Amino acid sequence: xxxxxxxxxxxxxxxxxxxxxxxxxxxxxxxxxxxxxxxxxxxxxxxxxxxxxxxxxxxxxxxxxxxxxxxxxxxxxxxxxxxxxxxxxxxxxxxxxxxxxxxxxxxxxxx
Numbered sequence: 001x002x003x004x005x006x007x008x009x010x011x012x013x014x015x016x017x018x019x020x021x022x023x024x025x026x027x028x029x030x031x032x033x034x035x036x037x038x039x040x041x042x043x044x045x046x047x048x049x050x051x052x053x054x055x056x057x058x059x060x061x062x063x064x065x066x067x068x069x070x071x072x073x074x075x076x077x078x079x080x081x082x083x084x085x086x087x088x089x090x091x092x093x094x095x096x097x098x099x100x101x102x103x104x105x106x107x108x109x110x111x
Contacts, residue, residue, distance in 0.1 A: 050110045053103045060100045066093060 069092070073085040 046110060050107055053107050057100055057103050057107070060096050060103075063096070066096070 066089070069085075069089060073082065073089060076082050076085060
């Protein structure tokens with residue numbers, strides 16, 4: 001029985017021993033644990049990103065900040081300031097909607 005230096009498997013049969021002698025198989029077999037670790041790390045990062053995007057979408061849908069903004073803007077009496085606040089509010093809402101849409105599209109790519 002030979003021990004394959006490129007894996008944790010002991011080569012028992014002639015067929016297994018012949019596979020162990022193939023350089024391509026040896027290289028691929030040696031890197032499987034590292035590839036698996038990287039795959040698992042990437043998967044975990046993607047899951048975390050997806051969860052954060054979903055939390056952002058929920059926060060955008062809540063729009064509590066926009067409601068507070070509207071309440072504060074309603075208390076402003078100066079016309080120029082009110083006009084600027086209205087423009088700012090519209091731009092902020094557009095940005096929020098764009099972010100929600102982009103986040104939803106990204107989450108859809110994750111499946």
